[in-house]
Amino acid sequence: MLNKNDGYFGEYGGRYVPEMLIPALEELEKAFYAASSDPYFAEELHTLFSAYNNRPTPLSFAKNLTDELKGARIFLKLENLNHTGAHKINNALGQALLARRLGKRTLIAETGAGQHGVAVATAAAKLGLKAKIFMGQQDMERQYPNVFLMKTLGADVVSVPIGQATLKEAVNAALKDWIQTLDDAHYLIGSAVGPHPYPAIVKYFQSVIGREAIKQLQKHRISYPDFAVACVGGGSNAIGLFSAFISDHRIRLIGVEAGGKGSKPGDHARRFSSNGSPGIAQGYHSLFLQSEEGQLLPTHSISAGLDYAGVSPEIAYLYKNKRVEMTSATDQEALSAYNTLARLEGIIPALESAHALAWVIKNAPKMNSDKVLLVNISGRGDKDIFITACYSDPMQWKAFLKRQWKGHHE
Amino acid sequence: MSEKRIQFMAHLVAGYPDLLTTEIMMKGIENAGADSIELQIPFSDPLADGPLISSANHQALRNAITLKEIFRLLDRIAPSLPIPVFLMTYSNIVFQCGSSRFCSYCKKAGIKHLIVPDLPFDSKHALPLDLLQSFHIDLVPVLSPSMSRQRLDAILSSHPRYVYTTLKTGITGPEEEIQNQGFRFLKEIREKGDFRIIAGFGLQSPSQIHFLKGYADIAVVGSHLLRLYNESGSDAVFDFIRTYADV
Numbered sequence: 001m002l003n004k005n006d007g008y009f010g011e012y013g014g015r016y017v018p019e020m021l022i023p024a025l026e027e028l029e030k031a032f033y034a035a036s037s038d039p040y041f042a043e044e045l046h047t048l049f050s051a052y053n054n055r056p057t058p059l060s061f062a063k064n065l066t067d068e069l070k071g072a073r074i075f076l077k078l079e080n081l082n083h084t085g086a087h088k089i090n091n092a093l094g095q096a097l098l099a100r101r102l103g104k105r106t107l108i109a110e111t112g113a114g115q116h117g118v119a120v121a122t123a124a125a126k127l128g129l130k131a132k133i134f135m136g137q138q139d140m141e142r143q144y145p146n147v148f149l150m151k152t153l154g155a156d157v158v159s160v161p162i163g164q165a166t167l168k169e170a171v172n173a174a175l176k177d178w179i180q181t182l183d184d185a186h187y188l189i190g191s192a193v194g195p196h197p198y199p200a201i202v203k204y205f206q207s208v209i210g211r212e213a214i215k216q217l218q219k220h221r222i223s224y225p226d227f228a229v230a231c232v233g234g235g236s237n238a239i240g241l242f243s244a245f246i247s248d249h250r251i252r253l254i255g256v257e258a259g260g261k262g263s264k265p266g267d268h269a270r271r272f273s274s275n276g277s278p279g280i281a282q283g284y285h286s287l288f289l290q291s292e293e294g295q296l297l298p299t300h301s302i303s304a305g306l307d308y309a310g311v312s313p314e315i316a317y318l319y320k321n322k323r324v325e326m327t328s329a330t331d332q333e334a335l336s337a338y339n340t341l342a343r344l345e346g347i348i349p350a351l352e353s354a355h356a357l358a359w360v361i362k363n364a365p366k367m368n369s370d371k372v373l374l375v376n377i378s379g380r381g382d383k384d385i386f387i388t389a390c391y392s393d394p395m396q397w398k399a400f401l402k403r404q405w406k407g408h409h410e
Numbered sequence: 411m412s413e414k415r416i417q418f419m420a421h422l423v424a425g426y427p428d429l430l431t432t433e434i435m436m437k438g439i440e441n442a443g444a445d446s447i448e449l450q451i452p453f454s455d456p457l458a459d460g461p462l463i464s465s466a467n468h469q470a471l472r473n474a475i476t477l478k479e480i481f482r483l484l485d486r487i488a489p490s491l492p493i494p495v496f497l498m499t500y501s502n503i504v505f506q507c508g509s510s511r512f513c514s515y516c517k518k519a520g521i522k523h524l525i526v527p528d529l530p531f532d533s534k535h536a537l538p539l540d541l542l543q544s545f546h547i548d549l550v551p552v553l554s555p556s557m558s559r560q561r562l563d564a565i566l567s568s569h570p571r572y573v574y575t576t577l578k579t580g581i582t583g584p585e586e587e588i589q590n591q592g593f594r595f596l597k598e599i600r601e602k603g604d605f606r607i608i609a610g611f612g613l614q615s616p617s618q619i620h621f622l623k624g625y626a627d628i629a630v631v632g633s634h635l636l637r638l639y640n641e642s643g644s645d646a647v648f649d650f651i652r653t654y655a656d657v
Contacts, residue, residue: 011534016529017457018527163464168455278505281502
């Protein structure tokens with residue numbers, strides 16, 4: 001059973017939307033709180049999680065990485081082993097069940113790199129719903145493989161040619177489409193952002209990560225980790241991991257955001273420290289990268305999942321109250337951590353998760369071996385091959401792409 | 411039922427495609443017979459606007475239009491403009507400027523009406539009534555036919571002078587006919603008190619506007635004027651208004 005709240009985390013959060021959206025958000029809020037106390041719903045979700053989604057995901061002691069860094073013991077929560085390869089599916093399945101409960105037949109979603117879009121298309125296919133995925137035109141061009149996968153899964157992918165034509169515009173377009181189709185559609189937001197009750201819903205479905213991790217650590221005779229570390233884009237994998245630990249102040253919660261390629265505006269997605277400021281956009285109040293006059297700024301990260309101007313209002317609140325510590329890793333540091341984990345542990349992490357690992361690699365050597373670091377490997381790195389291969393092996397990769405192209409056109 | 415024709419409110423995005431055009435359009439719209447102007451201050455993430463108006467917002471921002479420049483223009487032309495300007499923008503623009511400062515800018519330019527569609531009356535950052543009153547600003551609430559009657563009554567209990575209603579549950583853009591739900595709603599709020607009703611979202615022909623007679627006092631035309639401007643320039647906009655105003 002969940003504690004209801006008014007949708008605010010301190011001053012952050014809320015429901016800053018046109019009046020016409022409020023009835024749908026109220027309906028969703030009611031259905032969500034009812035579902036969260038319904039054992040039948042819990043059973044349905046549990047069955048999907050275990051028999052379809054491969055939960056519980058393993059907790060793995062990273063022995064080689066620990067030995068190499070000669071410091072704290074490092075444990076990896078392997079969310080990369082979820083069906084579709086990232087934690088995103090936890091929320092997609094949960095909300096799709098909620099949508100079905102509301103009698104909705106269509107799932108509307110936004111997607112940046114396409115990971116959330118693929119998760120929603122998957123959940124829709126599994127639960128017999130239609131999926132309509134909004135994606136910035138530029139993202140569609142950059143992430144065609146995921147566009148193809150979504151279409152394969154039967155989803156309708158809609159290109160958004162407005163503004164920067166990336167995630168932010170996709171969110172706006174999805175919300176607008178929802179306004180026009182409220183009766184039949186559920187808007188399945190992908191991160192712990194947006195108007196109330198979305199941050200609460202996403203946290204609820206992602207909190208399985210932290211809950212499992214605690215139990216799994218106990219099997220290693222560890223009652224609590226000293227640090228829980230996660231990357232923070234919108235914040236869904238982070239709040240999912242942190243949720244189990246927030247009330248236990250012995251555990252330090254570390255969020256790692258995208259340092260990108262530098263500190264100039266537009267070169268990073270660091271909403272914390274002095275870069276971001278409180279603002280109201282996309283239906284919620286939180287920290288945003290924005291101009292002095294309140295226009296949201298363009299962002300950059302090598303990892304699409306961290307490339308976003310806003311952030312979970314709850315994480316902004318936890319940061320303000322010094323419960324969560326925020327730091328950042330650059331594109332280069334993330335790439336290096338990505339390679340390290342691949343070589344030492346045989347795990348190719350998503351570039352998003354590599355940001356969290358970059359912090360671990362920097363800080364674990366400074367700690368004693370009695371310290372325990374718990375890191376969320378939020379996704380797997382296969383999806384990033386068009387980026388990572390271009391960085392580490394550009395000649396061979398280009399030659400491969402050329403051969404493929406020729407092969408199809410001869 | 412009112413004997414007078416429905417008043418015409420023309421919507422414009424400030425700074426689209428540039429501020430000089432905005433100035434020419436404001437004067438031309440007045441000259442063509444419009445009764446008021448809804449001037450939108452552009453925002454990077456305009457949640458309640460359709461693709462056409464969103465694009466105009468982005469185009470204005472690409473041309474680096476600033477709030478200061480918009481108010482400078484308003485300071486210069488709004489006080490002498492014979493018709494009122496309703497200023498519309500999103501929460502964050504007001505929030506970043508600071509509510510009191512924003513209201514003082516409005517007052518200085520003689521702006522008396524403000525529309526902020528993504529700022530529900532019960533949110534933590536809702537504009538305090540006493541602040542608005544001290545600057546003689548009238549906040550125009552945006553209503554929707556699907557809203558709960560509890561929320562509707564709560565909004566109307568503050569006795570707004572104007573209310574702005576959406577005719578269909580949807581975003582700004584073309585819609586062939588005004589849905590019955592819209593008419594029922596207009597009738598309902600008409601009976602709830604003595605406010606001037608602004609109706610909009612999707613109006614694109616003089617006959618649609620005439621249909622509103624008795625139901626609304628002011629019809630706002632937005633996307634359609636923008637489409638006319640994009641396709642045929644400012645004269646097409648003035649002609650459309652003139653055709654309506656002369657009837």
